[in-house]
Amino acid sequence: MKRSEPVMETNWGTLIKEIGRGAHGARDLGEEDAYRMFAAMLDGCVPELELGGIMIALRIKGESVDELRGFQRAAAERIERLAAPAGAARPVVLPSYNGARRQPNLLPLLALLLARAGCPVLIHGVLDDFGRVTSAAILHELGIEPSRSAAQAEAALAAGRVAFLADELLAPGLARLLALRKRLGVRGSAHTLAKLLDPFAGRGLPVVSVTHPDYLVRMREYFAATGNDALLMRGSEGEPYANPRRQPQIELLRGGKSTVLVEQGESDASVLSTAIDAATTAQWIRQALAGKQPVPEPLVQQLACCCYGAGRAGDFNQALTLARELVRPGAGALMQ
Numbered sequence: 001m002k003r004s005e006p007v008m009e010t011n012w013g014t015l016i017k018e019i020g021r022g023a024h025g026a027r028d029l030g031e032e033d034a035y036r037m038f039a040a041m042l043d044g045c046v047p048e049l050e051l052g053g054i055m056i057a058l059r060i061k062g063e064s065v066d067e068l069r070g071f072q073r074a075a076a077e078r079i080e081r082l083a084a085p086a087g088a089a090r091p092v093v094l095p096s097y098n099g100a101r102r103q104p105n106l107l108p109l110l111a112l113l114l115a116r117a118g119c120p121v122l123i124h125g126v127l128d129d130f131g132r133v134t135s136a137a138i139l140h141e142l143g144i145e146p147s148r149s150a151a152q153a154e155a156a157l158a159a160g161r162v163a164f165l166a167d168e169l170l171a172p173g174l175a176r177l178l179a180l181r182k183r184l185g186v187r188g189s190a191h192t193l194a195k196l197l198d199p200f201a202g203r204g205l206p207v208v209s210v211t212h213p214d215y216l217v218r219m220r221e222y223f224a225a226t227g228n229d230a231l232l233m234r235g236s237e238g239e240p241y242a243n244p245r246r247q248p249q250i251e252l253l254r255g256g257k258s259t260v261l262v263e264q265g266e267s268d269a270s271v272l273s274t275a276i277d278a279a280t281t282a283q284w285i286r287q288a289l290a291g292k293q294p295v296p297e298p299l300v301q302q303l304a305c306c307c308y309g310a311g312r313a314g315d316f317n318q319a320l321t322l323a324r325e326l327v328r329p330g331a332g333a334l335m336q
Contacts (some may be wrong), residue, residue: 012050020057028061034070038189042078042173052184055177059188062214068192068222075193076201079171080150082122084203085158089119090310093204095195096125097167097178098238099132104273104281106299107135107241108142109288111162113295113303116326119310120157122199124165130182133278135239139164141282150199170199195240202228205309209235223253231309232258233302242298244272250305261308261316262301272296291329300327 015037018027029037037054040046046054063071084091092114096107111121127136127146136146139162146164147153156163168175174197177190192215198204208230210216219232234248235241242248247265251258273284287293304316304323313319 012046012054016050016053016057019061020053023061026057026061028064029067029070031066031070031073034067035073036070038071038193039074039077041177042074042171044173044176052180055180055184055188055190056186059186063189063192063218065218065221065225067189068196068218069226071189071193072196072226075171075174075197078173079197079199080165080169081201082150082154082157082199084200085120085154087118087120089307089312091120091122091157091200091204092306092310093198093200093206094121094123094135094240095197095206095208096123096135096239097129097191097194098235099126099129099134100237100239100276100281101132102237102276103244104276104284105133105135105138105239105241106236106244106281106285106296107239108138108144108162108282109285109295110241110299110302110306111135112142112285112289113299113323113326114306114310115160115162116289117303117307117312117322118160119307119312120160121162122153122157122165122204123162124170124197124199125167125194126178127166132237133276133281136164136166137278138282138285141278142285165199167194171197196222198228205229205231205306207231207233207240207306209233209238209240211235211238220251220253220258224256224258227256229254229309231305242296242302243267244296244298247298247301250302252305252309254309261305267296267298288327291327295327300324303327 114121146166153163195208230253233250236243247267249264250262251260288295300323304320307313308316308319
């Protein structure tokens with residue numbers, strides 16, 4: 001597609017005309033125009049009617065790589081920055097913006113296993129997701145509350161604990177856009193951008209999950225263009241943990257190149273609870289951490305990928321050995 005000519009921030013009708021002609025007739029914005037538009041959206045400078053039009057237009061058209069780069073620049077300038085704790089391992093960044101509605105949300109289990117492995121872990125996301133079971137709710141049942149400031153999150157990470165930052169604290173402007181889902185009925189570019197955030201300014205390792213296969217291609221192209229590091233995979237109901245019932249492909253994106261660490265495959269998840277509420281899920285996670293429930297193999301594989309990508313292990317085989325050691329019965333004594 002051809003890029004549109006530069007647009008004025010106040011000429012929202014012209015901009016919507018460019019991006020709002022459907023999946024085949026719309027034009028992509030250049031990176032600078034995308035940056036200016038998303039900056040205005042984050043800063044609350046777009047009138048309500050036009051804002052809704054832009055968000056639906058992008059939902060239908062889909063974001064180009066240049067648009068994602070512009071959006072990411074605007075978002076990165078407006079998020080709360082965190083200092084990475086001292087140590088060899090990079091912080092693993094887990095964006096939690098979907099929640100669970102069909103199966104238990106095991107993102108907190110992955111986070112706690114990573115902390116057990118000695119990896120700093122930051123979860124950021126929503127506190128409520130319109131009836132879905134959020135990671136925040138499960139963490140609450142596990143005695144882990146959202147950090148009240150960046151400094152408190154940094155202290156938790158330095159102490160080897162899992163930190164959770166609500167979206168409204170991490171990125172207030174983005175949180176306002178995310179909240180519009182309740183009125184618009186669908187997710188959009190704000191949810192895509194939330195998954196790309198790295199509060200550690202490139203020091204962290206975001207785990208980027210997608211729902212639709214087309215977004216695997218788009219995210220791969222985006223990271224090839226930026227050279228940023230991440231783990232990329234199909235998520236579980238949009239959450240960045242491996243589906244216990246089907247092993248997703250997991251690839252490491254580093255320096256503009258993609259390396260597949262784990263191939264897609266089947267898995268047995270018969271040990272999972274049939275209930276998905278926060279209290280039941282938290283209790284199952286406690287049992288898994290204590291070795292009384294087996295950790296599903298896809299999560300063991302993902303744990304190894306995170307440990308390798310974060311620099312906790314020198315190669316993937318070493319990381320997989322570490323992951324298996326961390327989930328064996330009796331390893332709970334190492335828990336934070």
